Amino acid sequence: xxxxxxxxxxxxxxxxxxxxxxxxxxxxxxxxxxxxxxxxxxxxxxxxxxxxxxxxxxxxxxxxxxxxxxxxxxxxxxxxxxxxxxxxxxxxxxxxxxxxxxxxxxxxxxxxxxxxxxxxxxxxxxxxxxx
Numbered sequence: 001x002x003x004x005x006x007x008x009x010x011x012x013x014x015x016x017x018x019x020x021x022x023x024x025x026x027x028x029x030x031x032x033x034x035x036x037x038x039x040x041x042x043x044x045x046x047x048x049x050x051x052x053x054x055x056x057x058x059x060x061x062x063x064x065x066x067x068x069x070x071x072x073x074x075x076x077x078x079x080x081x082x083x084x085x086x087x088x089x090x091x092x093x094x095x096x097x098x099x100x101x102x103x104x105x106x107x108x109x110x111x112x113x114x115x116x117x118x119x120x121x122x123x124x125x126x127x128x129x130x131x
Contacts, residue, residue, distance in 0.1 A: 004086060007076035011090050015069030022061030030054045043105050055111040062115050063122040066094050070126025078130075087127035091120035 030050055035042050070087035077086050095116055102112040 003079070004077050004081055007073045007081075007086060008089055010076055011069040011073035011086075012093060014072045015065040015090065015094060018068045019061055019065035022064060023058075026054065026057055026061065029057075047105060047107055055108070055114075058111065059115050059118055062094070062098065063118040066091055066119045066122035067126040069094065070123030071130045072126075073123075074127045074130035082131075084124060084127060087123040088120065091123035094123070095119040 032046055033042050036046060037043075069090040073086045073090050098116055098119060099112075102115070107115075
């Protein structure tokens with residue numbers, strides 16, 4: 001049980017780190033304003049002005065992070081869990097975090113749907129490739 005919990009925690013940290021690095025790299029291409037994190041009106045205006053490529057990049061970053069989480073949770077817990085439960089937990093937790101993010105920073109509906117649909121399949125793909 002302890003190894004499973006450790007696997008989930010480490011995988012979540014790795015997934016969030018991967019997503020954070022990806023978003024930082026996106027910030028180099030599409031620079032947010034200085035007060036992006038403190039002013040919701042600025043957030044809405046910035047997101048509304050982003051090109052489609054930025055949103056596709058965001059979905060790819062989320063997929064990579066979720067893939068990393070599914071891969072790592074499988075590698076760490078392989079001796080105590082061979083099923084899809086742990087990567088599924090990673091995918092669900094990232095989906096919940098993503099939904100909360102889309103509630104706090106409004107995005108176009110198609111972007112939210114696309115991004116929320118990539119977490120679980122990507123985690124399961126990471127699991128499959130780790131086996």
